[in-house]
Amino acid sequence: MSALTWVLDVPSREKLIKAAFEAKEFAYSKYSKFRVGAALLTPDGQIIKGANIENASYGGTICAERTAFVKAVSEGTMSFVALAVVTDVASPLSPCGMCRQVIREFCPQNMPILLVPADYNERVAKGLGDGILETSIAELLPHSFGPEDLELPRQGAD
Numbered sequence: 001m002s003a004l005t006w007v008l009d010v011p012s013r014e015k016l017i018k019a020a021f022e023a024k025e026f027a028y029s030k031y032s033k034f035r036v037g038a039a040l041l042t043p044d045g046q047i048i049k050g051a052n053i054e055n056a057s058y059g060g061t062i063c064a065e066r067t068a069f070v071k072a073v074s075e076g077t078m079s080f081v082a083l084a085v086v087t088d089v090a091s092p093l094s095p096c097g098m099c100r101q102v103i104r105e106f107c108p109q110n111m112p113i114l115l116v117p118a119d120y121n122e123r124v125a126k127g128l129g130d131g132i133l134e135t136s137i138a139e140l141l142p143h144s145f146g147p148e149d150l151e152l153p154r155q156g157a158d
């Protein structure tokens with residue numbers, strides 16, 4: 001676990017991982033055949049799930065992570081304490097650059113981001129460890145630009 005993140009209690013962690021797997025089942029990934037599930041945890045224990053939703057235009061595609069954020073924020077939820085992401089690949093995969101910027105918009109820099117391997121359940125059942133890469137947006141998007149940067153004093157602007 002990264003020293004940059006805070007500790008998520010075990011029941012919340014397990015609930016969030018399970019939700020990410022559930023979310024993946026609804027992936028609309030007919031073009032890439034690459035399913036992704038994401039789950040966001042709020043401070044009051046609510047979970048918002050998202051899956052990747054592809055489009056015949058390709059450019060209209062939205063990732064699982066952004067689906068979850070758009071669902072949450074558009075219904076008034078803007079505070080999060082953890083994010084879990086899972087694919088069908090048996091190793092932890094990382095959010096794309098665009099999603100990293102969206103995570104940066106809404107999440108604390110040190111919020112836990114759990115990158116869950118597809119074989120998480122099998123690994124745990126066999127006592128092989130969970131295989132999760134736990135990281136944070138500070139690690140995924142260093143030297144980032146965020147909302148507070150727009151509040152900085154500027155020179156040469158009227």
Ligand SMILES: [Zn+2]
Pocket residue numbers: 063064065066095096097098099100
């Ligand atoms: Zn993405």
